[in-house]
Amino acid sequence: EAYQLYLQGRYHWNKRLDGSLMKGIDYFNKAIEKDSSYALAYAGLGDSYLMLGVYGILQPRKSFPVAKKYIEKALQSDSTLSEAYATLVDINIHYDWDAALAEANFQKAIAFNPGYASAYHWHSEVLIMRKQFEKAFGESEAALKIDPFSLIINSQLGTNYVYAGEMEKAKTQFLKTLELDSSFAIAHHHLGVVYAEMKKFDSALFHIHKSLAFSHDNLRFMATLAYVEGIRGKKEKALRIEKEFLAKAKKMYIPAYDLAVVELGLGKNELALQYLEQAFIERSPWMPFISMIPTFNSLKEETRFKALVRKIEFSN
Numbered sequence: 001e002a003y004q005l006y007l008q009g010r011y012h013w014n015k016r017l018d019g020s021l022m023k024g025i026d027y028f029n030k031a032i033e034k035d036s037s038y039a040l041a042y043a044g045l046g047d048s049y050l051m052l053g054v055y056g057i058l059q060p061r062k063s064f065p066v067a068k069k070y071i072e073k074a075l076q077s078d079s080t081l082s083e084a085y086a087t088l089v090d091i092n093i094h095y096d097w098d099a100a101l102a103e104a105n106f107q108k109a110i111a112f113n114p115g116y117a118s119a120y121h122w123h124s125e126v127l128i129m130r131k132q133f134e135k136a137f138g139e140s141e142a143a144l145k146i147d148p149f150s151l152i153i154n155s156q157l158g159t160n161y162v163y164a165g166e167m168e169k170a171k172t173q174f175l176k177t178l179e180l181d182s183s184f185a186i187a188h189h190h191l192g193v194v195y196a197e198m199k200k201f202d203s204a205l206f207h208i209h210k211s212l213a214f215s216h217d218n219l220r221f222m223a224t225l226a227y228v229e230g231i232r233g234k235k236e237k238a239l240r241i242e243k244e245f246l247a248k249a250k251k252m253y254i255p256a257y258d259l260a261v262v263e264l265g266l267g268k269n270e271l272a273l274q275y276l277e278q279a280f281i282e283r284s285p286w287m288p289f290i291s292m293i294p295t296f297n298s299l300k301e302e303t304r305f306k307a308l309v310r311k312i313e314f315s316n
Contacts, residue, residue: 012027046074060285099129123139272299
């Protein structure tokens, strides 16, 4: 019974969106009610809180340490659990900003289970942090050989192409992901970013609106909508979203990273830099990649942006 509940938890976790992650947490907790020492269920909880942080649903300091706590519980029950070490890899990337520690945990993960796809999937991000792009593509491909129909692993290969500046390959990979499931919001969002970089704004908006429809108006995707509307000259639409975000920020957590994206669309680079500096303090999970994310291209020659990148690279 615990195993069946665990599998249901993984099904919802794989969708990566707010409501699905919370459903996953519920199933993992139910599995633990059936078996209080069930290591896989604790790893599932760790993965869930990891993703609540990665996707900006919870503040980093309220998500990643909780994820670590559950992973520690999992390893107390089973010190050879590959899933737990693999989760540590992603925590090391997105919260600790420590590529060396992530590499060490990846080696443990594959030593205990060389067939765990997520280990290779997350290791590709370690290699991206180190700008070893070809190796990163290889790790994503290795993950896909194990789990070829995983939507998030397929999408990550596209994201890795984006980081490497290979937009045509990224576009092709995201379209391939959407052939597997046309309702996968994350792939729609990332494809929208790619089309925006290509200045194909109609296609960009089509996919960003799809991502919003399938995610029930995810705030990160909404920030990207503001950015695209702004850079294509529709400032009034971007200003409406900015106003909405600033109002929400008084009542709930809005990642400074997302506010930076909104302001970049409006050409407010100084304000965007202020938000990125705040995101650095918050330990925003995407900060290790800002030098490779096309949304921030207009800041690349800014002294403050370069200083942020150096600080992050020094810390990892």
